[in-house]
Amino acid sequence: MHNTTEIRNVVFMGHSGSGKTSLAETMLFEAGAITRKGSVEEGNTVSDFSSLEKERRNSIFSTLMHAVWRGNKINMIDTPGYDDFVGEVICSLKVADTGLLVVNTAHGVEVGTEILWEYTRTFHTPTVIVANQCDHDNSNFQATLDQAVERFGNSVIAFQYPVKEGVGFNAIIDALRMVMYVFPDGGGKPIKQEIPQNEMTKAMELHNAIVEAAAENDEGLMERFFENGTLTEEELTKGLRLAMVHQQITPVFCVSATRNMGTGRLMGFINDICPSPADVKPAPLENGKTLVCNSSDPNTTIFIYKTMTEPQVGMVSYFKVYSGTVNSGDDLVNADHQHHERISQLYVSEGKNRTAVNHLKAGDLGVTVKLKDSHTNDTLSVKGSGNVVKKIDFPESKIRTAVRPMGKNDMEKLMKALHQIQEEDPTIKIEQNAALKQVLLHGQGQLHLDITRYRIEKVNGIEMEFEKPRIMYSETITRSAEEAYRHKKQTGGAGQFAEVHMRIEPYYEGMPDPPGLTVRNREIEELDWGGKLAFYWCIVGGSIDSKYSSAIKKGILHQMEAGPLTGSHSQNIRVSIYDGKMHSVDSNDMAFMLASSSAFKNAFKQAGPQLLEPIYELEVLCSDQVMGDIMSDLQTRRAIITGMGAEGHYQKITAKVPQAEMYQYSSTLRSLSQGKAKFTRRVVEFAPVPPEIQARLIQEHIEELAEA
Numbered sequence: 093m094h095n096t097t098e099i100r101n102v103v104f105m106g107h108s109g110s111g112k113t114s115l116a117e118t119m120l121f122e123a124g125a126i127t128r129k130g131s132v133e134e135g136n137t138v139s140d141f142s143s144l145e146k147e148r149r150n151s152i153f154s155t156l157m158h159a160v161w162r163g164n165k166i167n168m169i170d171t172p173g174y175d176d177f178v179g180e181v182i183c184s185l186k187v188a189d190t191g192l193l194v195v196n197t198a199h200g201v202e203v204g205t206e207i208l209w210e211y212t213r214t215f216h217t218p219t220v221i222v223a224n225q226c227d228h229d230n231s232n233f234q235a236t237l238d239q240a241v242e243r244f245g246n247s248v249i250a251f252q253y254p255v256k257e258g259v260g261f262n263a264i265i266d267a268l269r270m271v272m273y274v275f276p277d278g279g280g281k282p283i284k285q286e287i288p289q290n291e292m293t294k295a296m297e298l299h300n301a302i303v304e305a306a307a308e309n310d311e312g313l314m315e316r317f318f319e320n321g322t323l324t325e326e327e328l329t330k331g332l333r334l335a336m337v338h339q340q341i342t343p344v345f346c347v348s349a350t351r352n353m354g355t356g357r358l359m360g361f362i363n364d365i366c367p368s369p370a371d372v373k374p375a376p377l378e379n380g381k382t383l384v385c386n387s388s389d390p391n392t393t394i395f396i397y398k399t400m401t402e403p404q405v406g407m408v409s410y411f412k413v414y415s416g417t418v419n420s421g422d423d424l425v426n427a428d429h430q431h432h433e434r435i436s437q438l439y440v441s442e443g444k445n446r447t448a449v450n451h452l453k454a455g456d457l458g459v460t461v462k463l464k465d466s467h468t469n470d471t472l473s474v475k476g477s478g479n480v481v482k483k484i485d486f487p488e489s490k491i492r493t494a495v496r497p498m499g500k501n502d503m504e505k506l507m508k509a510l511h512q513i514q515e516e517d518p519t520i521k522i523e524q525n526a527a528l529k530q531v532l533l534h535g536q537g538q539l540h541l542d543i544t545r546y547r548i549e550k551v552n553g554i555e556m557e558f559e560k561p562r563i564m565y566s567e568t569i570t571r572s573a574e575e576a577y578r579h580k581k582q583t584g585g586a587g588q589f590a591e592v593h594m595r596i597e598p599y600y601e602g603m604p605d606p607p608g609l610t611v612r613n614r615e616i617e618e619l620d621w622g623g624k625l626a627f628y629w630c631i632v633g634g635s636i637d638s639k640y641s642s643a644i645k646k647g648i649l650h651q652m653e654a655g656p657l658t659g660s661h662s663q664n665i666r667v668s669i670y671d672g673k674m675h676s677v678d679s680n681d682m683a684f685m686l687a688s689s690s691a692f693k694n695a696f697k698q699a700g701p702q703l704l705e706p707i708y709e710l711e712v713l714c715s716d717q718v719m720g721d722i723m724s725d726l727q728t729r730r731a732i733i734t735g736m737g738a739e740g741h742y743q744k745i746t747a748k749v750p751q752a753e754m755y756q757y758s759s760t761l762r763s764l765s766q767g768k769a770k771f772t773r774r775v776v777e778f779a780p781v782p783p784e785i786q787a788r789l790i791q792e793h794i795e796e797l798a799e800a
């Protein structure tokens with residue numbers, strides 16, 4: 093069991109392909125946690141262990157691993173690089189105390205790098221930039237460093253730089269230690285050499301910058317620095333750790349993950365300088381207070397940052413001990429719904445494998461299984477502690493699709509499986525949309541949805557297909573119209589009789605009373621599907637008894653819900669009932685409902701009916717080079733560009749685009765930009781559908797009705 097100060101929690105983040113999984117593998121190997129180093133190509137790394145990841149040669153889930161390095165336990169969480177799986181990254185960042193932002197020096201700072209950098213600021217995570225692939229043909233460390241400084245600011249300081257990058261890469265100058273590491277051909281343990289004369293000035297300059305940055309945070313250190321012109325190793329450690337915790341320094345290290353050069357030194361730095369869970373700022377709680385990471389706190393508190401269902405095992409929960417010590421067999425309480433949960437088994441994780449342990453102290457990351465009713469984002473704590481760790485805010489979904497099981501009777505099974513995935517992955521949302529008569533799956537990108545389908549098919553054995561989601565059109569009118577309708581039926585004994593005269597108008601807030609009518613009663617109905625019905629009772633002389641008014645309103649509401657034009661809900665209409673007839677024997681609620689329903693339908697069609705469609709406000713972030721293509725594509729989607737301009741080092745395009753034109757936009761954008769653009773969108777308004785499209789939709793509705 094490791095004490096809090098002997099724990100380091102690091103998360104590997106970076107654009108897809110930067111080398112996170114390879115780096116984690118090499119670090120495990122260096123630390124002796126594994127005896128054979130796997131590779132992404134061969135599909136045998138510790139991190140990418142699921143069949144899905146092996147097949148795709150890419151990380152999809154975050155993976156918890158650990159290595160023991162000089163007595164300290166380094167918990168490592170590898171994360172996927174694609175933005176589609178950002179949920180996995182955010183969960184991991186929440187519990188990590190240091191972020192390793194891996195950058196491929198052959199590509200420099202990429203869109204993904206910048207987005208992840210922003211997350212490290214949001215979560216206040218001390219960050220190290222790992223310049224990887226220094227052995228790559230096109231490696232350019234200096235350009236990568238310059239971009240990082242330019243984009244992330246002056247906290248970025250090179251602690252190392254490669255002597256010879258590219259194919260012949262075999263040496264690193266370390267400006268913190270002021271030595272040169274020279275690696276044997278196969279990588280691994282380097283030989284320490286003196287820094288060559290011609291590199292001395294540059295190395296010394298960096299060294300001084302590091303020492304000064306370390307001294308800056310502490311008055312005592314600053315004084316000593318001015319007195320002695322430098323700091324002792326102990327002072328330097330203290331200063332650098334403090335500077336990292338305050339995000340005032342972002343060290344840059346250089347490595348080659350696959351050739352195992354520089355990874356040992358990186359682990360040494362994590363070990364010596366990077367903060368333990370006790371060194372970082374206390375964790376924020378939901379009640380606005382904070383929680384200090386202290387293993388002797390009697391109020392043991394753990395936070396579940398990830399859950400995953402495994403065949404044979406069931407639910408597996410990954411957690412961080414925020415305070416106290418958790419023991420196997422402990423009874424804790426879920427702070428959200430107060431249910432008891434027994435931590436019957438405790439494990440540490442090595443990717444696919446787990447090792448049982450008896451205790452885990454504050455700050456550590458662990459695993460438990462078979463919790464009854466606790467999910468990602470839940471806190472389990474000693475009864476009465478009142479601790480609820482601040483929950484993770486997940487990003488809103490970016491794309492949606494309708495889903496349907498292939499088997500007719502599989503709907504219930506499919507819903508169950510989808511809800512289970514939603515519990516594991518809070519960036520997935522399942523919506524049973526009654527108005528559209530579809531089940532919608534919302535996610536972060538096409539890949540995210542595809543992987544979800546793959547999991548349902550493979551794990552749950554339910555075949556499902558994606559369908560284009562229907563669009564939630566809405567209907568309204570553009571001018572006023574009047575209609576009188578008589579409902580009359582004479583079948584044998586009792587007949588049915590009702591006659592209703594109404595005027596309908598487009599409704600808006602604060603409109604004047606209908607001219608020429610005497611309003612007796614006004615009702616403003618908020619419609620379940622959005623918008624309003626204003627229902628005015630203007631009967632004079634008792635031509636219809638007011639006891640029928642609610643039946644008449646009901647008839648109108650039925651018709652508005654059904655949608656006279658295309659079967660889409662209608663909204664924002666004022667109906668004034670001003671005349672009619674009733675019969676002392678044959679009139680009843682049903683007759684008036686039917687009469688008003690028909691009157692409304694007929695009036696609606698004469699009142700310049702207009703179909704409205706949901707409009708997204710779209711924001712795209714992209715590089716200069718791909719902006720033209722993205723704009724031309726938007727033009728084909730009936731988009732109205734509302735803004736364009738530089739945002740940081742990228743271009744931001746904002747536009748209003750009909751939802752109907754945005755199906756599979758995530759795939760299009762990915763291929764247009766080679767994965768170098770990001771977007772967000774949300775429905776902001778409803779706008780009139782162009783006449784030719786309205787005509788087509790009405791025709792389609794008529795055909796649909798005929799088929800039914």
Ligand SMILES: Nc1nc2c(ncn2[C@@H]2O[C@H](COP(=O)(O)OP(=O)(O)O)[C@@H](O)[C@H]2O)c(=O)[nH]1
Pocket residue numbers: 106107108109110111112113114115131132133149150151173224225226227228347348349350351
């Ligand atoms: N030349 C070179 N290739 C690397 C290095 N690190 C990773 N790669 C390769 O880059 C690709 C992506 O690596 P991977 O670890 O899966 O990246 P991730 O998506 O960030 O996890 C793989 O083909 C690796 O073999 C490196 O240091 N040098």
Ligand SMILES: [Mg+2]
Pocket residue numbers: 112113114150151170171172173
């Ligand atoms: Mg990976």
